[in-house]
Amino acid sequence: DAGVIQSPRHEVTEMGQEVTLRCKPISGHNSLFWYRQTMMRGLELLIYFNNNVPIDDSGMPEDRFSAKMPNASFSTLKIQPSEPRDSAVYFCASSPRQSNQPQHFGDGTRLSIL
Amino acid sequence: GQSLEQPSEVTAVEGAIVQINCTYQTSGFYGLSWYQQHDGGAPTFLSYNALDGLEETGRFSSFLSRSDSYGYLLLQELQMKDSASYFCAVGSNYQLIWGAGTKLIIKP
Numbered sequence: 001d002a003g004v005i006q007s008p009r010h011e012v013t014e015m016g017q018e019v020t021l022r023c024k025p026i027s028g029h030n031s032l033f034w035y036r037q038t039m040m041r042g043l044e045l046l047i048y049f050n051n052n053v054p055i056d057d058s059g060m061p062e063d064r065f066s067a068k069m070p071n072a073s074f075s076t077l078k079i080q081p082s083e084p085r086d087s088a089v090y091f092c093a094s095s096p097r098q099s100n101q102p103q104h105f106g107d108g109t110r111l112s113i114l
Numbered sequence: 115g116q117s118l119e120q121p122s123e124v125t126a127v128e129g130a131i132v133q134i135n136c137t138y139q140t141s142g143f144y145g146l147s148w149y150q151q152h153d154g155g156a157p158t159f160l161s162y163n164a165l166d167g168l169e170e171t172g173r174f175s176s177f178l179s180r181s182d183s184y185g186y187l188l189l190q191e192l193q194m195k196d197s198a199s200y201f202c203a204v205g206s207n208y209q210l211i212w213g214a215g216t217k218l219i220i221k222p
Contacts, residue, residue, distance in 0.1 A: 031208075033209075042212065042214050042215065043157070043201070043212050043215075045209055045210075048208060048209055050208070055208060056208065056209070091156060091157070093157075100144065100205050100208055100209055100210050101144075101145055101147045101159075101162055101203070101205050101210060102147060102159040102162055103147075103157075103159065103210065104159065105156040105157050105158070106156060107155075107156050108156050
């Protein structure tokens with residue numbers, strides 16, 4: 001079975017540019033999570049979707065960040081405009097039904113904003 | 115507030131046994147999970163305890179005491195490939211509250 005699929009694996013771009021990260025959750029999983037991980041702040045939950053509906057986006061840093069889940073098999077996290085402090089590894093995870101565990105993580109997107 | 119406490123680093127010898135502790139303070143409790151993350155990799159689910167007691171999965175075991183708000187991950191017969199960071203996480207309402215992670219260093 002395919003796991004959570006994220007793209008791109010690496011992204012390097014200049015500040016001010018728009019960045020779009022993509023995620024395909026495991027089929028049948030109703031919950032989707034976007035995380036950001038840095039050395040300084042560890043693993044931070046950005047937003048949580050259940051049945052394609054955003055339930056909690058309180059972790060989204062600011063208005064520059066937005067996330068969508070147009071259907072059960074696809075989600076995007078967009079940063080516009082990007083800033084150097086957004087550099088981090090961004091993970092998408094999915095979980096079955098309404099449970100929050102276990103969570104299955106994608107390989108992540110390593111984002112560098114120059 | 116909600117918090118999980120785990121040691122930042124633990125060192126052990128190959129072939130030995132190591133225990134990584136986790137204490138938590140959360141507004142809700144829906145189980146304690148453990149995840150492993152190798153450098154440059156993604157967190158990988160290891161185990162889950164919803165009830166008190168010990169859960170065993172091969173060389174790894176996880177324990178939970180809800181009355182003490184405490185759990186631990188036990189790794190036996192340590193191998194070099196077990197060198198990684200280990201995170202405990204507590205289910206609280208709809209999300210997981212994560213610990214800061216324990217870096218496990220294994221010496222030959």
